[in-house]
Amino acid sequence: MHRTRVMIRTLGVATAVALAATACGPQKAESTGSASASPSSPAAGASPTATSDDKPAEPSDSASPKPSASASQSPSAKPSSSVSPTPAVKPIMANGDDTEQVRELQARLRQLKLMSVAPTGFYGSKTTAAVKTFQSKNGLTATGSVDAATWKKIEAASKKPTPQELNPPTVNEPDAPDPNCMQGRVMCISKESRTLAWMIDGKVVSTMDVRFGSENTPTREGVFDVGWKAKDWTSTIYHTPMPYSMFFSGGQAVHYSADFAARGYSGASHGCVNVRDKGKLSALFDQVQVGDKVVVYW
Structure with a gap:
């Protein structure tokens, strides 16, 4: 199959194909993934979708010691006065959830003027801070997590969001830059706000919405460099177009996604950083050079 490639770095054809062997394509958010998405594969990394594994576990009945036979037969033995601790209130939503x-x-x-960023579905530090503020103002324990009592009061104080409020057409507000983004030429990519900020010496030049891989095929986090670029590229694994690809970690790249443009956050990539604004990405592609920094962070 013929493909036009714009290779900015001097690489052999075999090397370029090898680097792109893990190139990603779109997938549904509910995809269960495949064996290639195991933590040991090249596409592995920290998951962009957190689970609720950190929620408090229910106390075990087996934790209370049982009296021995000798103790129960002794006339001086007294019944235990220990009381099992009251289990913590299990939150409905908490930091790390993505629903x-x-x-x-x-x-x-946002209706209550406690958040300024557009809804993303990810419960991060900004959502935690907004919930704490609501709880403090309404006589609730300021945990930052939403339990049944907090959710009931939030529902009473606001109205059911419209489809436009849930998925506003405006670009997400960029998160505070990671410290690694403050020097040089950097694509500064926040998983919490789901934005890419193109920065030069600490100044934001342009921003755009992005989405990431699913839990089974996560986008790697860390500090990287743009290894090579390809204006027209097709995934060698998923056989899907990846226009304006800027590869930064093996087969993971920043690239335009028609699927993201059509379905938004209902889908996910196989590890790449998807951009839905083709015009903005085209302009960025012309500015980014091989060797420029890429920072992916929460």
Whole structure:
């Protein structure tokens, strides 16, 4: 199959194909992934979608010691006065969750002027801070997590979000830059705000919405360099177009995604950083040089 490649770095054809062997394509958010997405594969890394594994576990009944036979037969033995601790209230939503209910929560918090960023569905530090503020103002314990009592009050204080409020057409507000983004030429990519900020010496030149890989095929986090670029590229694994690809970690690249443009955050990549504004990415592609920094962070 013929493909036109614009290779800025001097690489052999075999090397370029090898680097792109893990190149990603779109997938549904509910995809279960495949064996190639295991943590040991090239596409592995920290997951962009957190789970609720850090929620408090229910206390075990087996934790209370049982009296021995000798103790129960002794006339001096007294029944234990220990009381099992009251289990913590299990939150409905908490830091690290990534759900449509979180999107609704964020939209309601925007109605209450407690959040300025567009809903993303990811429960991060900004959502936690907004929830704490609401709880403090409404006589609730300021945990930053949403339990049943907090959710009931938020629902009472706001209205059901419209589709436009849940998925506003405006670009997401960029997150505070990672310290590694403050010097040089950097594509500064925040997983929490789901934005890419093109920065030069600490100044934001342009921003755009992005999406990432699913839990099974996560986008790697860290500090990288643009290794090579290809204006017209097709994934060698998923056989999907990847226009304006800027590869920064093996087969993971920043590139335009028609699927992202059509479905938004209902889908996910196989590890790449998808951009849905083709015009903005085209302009960025012309500015970015091989060797420029790429920072992916929460």
